[in-house]
Amino acid sequence: MFFDRGNHYEFLSLVQELAAPGELQHPRTFTFNFKNVEKQYESYNGINVKLRYFIRVTVSRRIADIVREKDIWVYSYKMPPDNNSPIKMDVGIEDCLHIEFEYSKSKYHLKDVIVGRIYFLLVRLKIKHMELSIIRRETTGSPPNQYNESETLVRFEIMDGSPSRGETIPIRLFLGGFDLTPTFRDVNKKYSTRYYLSLVLIDEDARRYFKQSEITLYRQPPELPPVPGAAALPPQQPMPPHTQKEGGDAEALDSEPEPNPAAHEQQQVPAAA
Template sequence: MASSSNFFLCLLLWINLFDLNRSSAELLFSFEHRSKAGFYPCKKDQSRIKSKDKTVPLFRTDEAIRGILTVKIHGGKSMQHNGLTVKLLGRIKLSVDRKDGVDDFIHSCYELQPRGAIIQGEKAFSLDFSKVDKIHETYHGKSVHLRYFLRATLARGYYPLIQEQDILIQAQMSLPPINQSIQLEVGIEECLHLAFQYEKSTYHLNDVVIGKIVFHLVRIKIKHMELVILRRETVGSSGNCTQRHCENEIVTKFEIMDGAPIKGENVPVRLYLAPYDLTPTYCNVLNRFSVKYFLNLVLVDEEERRYFKQQEITLWRKHIG
């Protein structure tokens, strides 16, 4: 009975010691030089779940990452530590890749203080990652997560104190040189024949899809017609078709006609892209994944049969944020 009491007493003392050590210091990242436009709501995944309480700093791919790391020793006391470091990490995680699911493609480390240094009260350290190439955008999809983050580590006797800070990286792009209009004629022999036209094949993320649908032959009782934006995320290198994994996601459905069309009818198309959570088109990022977008024209008849035509479009980022 006594041994049992001694065990629980030791366990209680160990927990108190753990809590005391855990709360004795704090690491804080700040980016005070950035305006409000330099912060962005935190997005957990491609469904874009936003947190009102958490924002992440936003940087361009060609911009230096600068900030401040503050070490606070509670109670104004002093602490001798075993080294203070900060790392900038670029990490890609593939949820469908069991063998090699996580890979750090950027790993830049700076020592802010050496082993044996003493911090008293509160001390701020400037951070400057200006010589790190960040050519890929932050991306959170169905099967792929590409993120950048800072990790500060204060080494101590019992266990290290670690603090991470996510960073959003975006690339400001230029208009692709080729932006041809889309004109296609599709149909079912002696049943349905239509032509659809879109003014262009390349759109920036706040653009408007403008076009028209012209019915040349209608012998099917069409109930309604809709335009679908489809995102296709492909995991795997372009040269390895046998191990590629695709995820299709409907971004939005837009009804452009309700009721049966007649021969010669002209249906206008105007779809604003800004309200939707879109990314640029990505091609073979890190030889690991690609993201493409498609416009699907879908016709539904009275028997709920669906007829569709798919057309790939290219998206690009005109403005940061």
């Protein structure tokens, strides 16, 4: 924990003695083997926390010991979830903007494709452009000593210019090119890492309106082939009449700045064709 640098928390420790006390005068090779070690957590290097596995060799001497360490990076694989429902939301600003957006699913593997669409029901706001961001939020510690850090990993422009009523904007974002980790929840009761899709609209006065939706990321075993058509959305269906009323019962868009975006870590992605 970087905010608690004086303390290190061990969750796994195994020791083997490689040689009995004596003199070591010439180069020697010692073999070792730790069998069937359960590594329950994935390695992680975050903003305020680092989880590492390493091998440490210690040569004990009467004077200062000789200590060498070698890190091992551990991945944790999960099978695709059986239940993977889409994310759908109806949002807007009263009498100004009313949109429906949909993502094809809520759980993605790290090489997956985010597929979705945005449908404009009411447009009375002069929109300059619209973008989709991926935000990573890291929570460390526990109350009252809990720390939250957010960083914007990707900014993906999906629209340039003001849309028309009834227009549909497609979304297609490939995750394979970004530095992402799986979602972590309450790892060793020390930290959590969550991911959010943030739909952001910027008007001509540079005001930002956004709505965040949490997604779950997981690391898929490399031998698994992709599921054909798994990311596809069904064909666009006509909106039911009750959703097309102007300024309907849409959930309000937030207009405050996005929480703690790390500008130096943003990655600009060109607009989709």
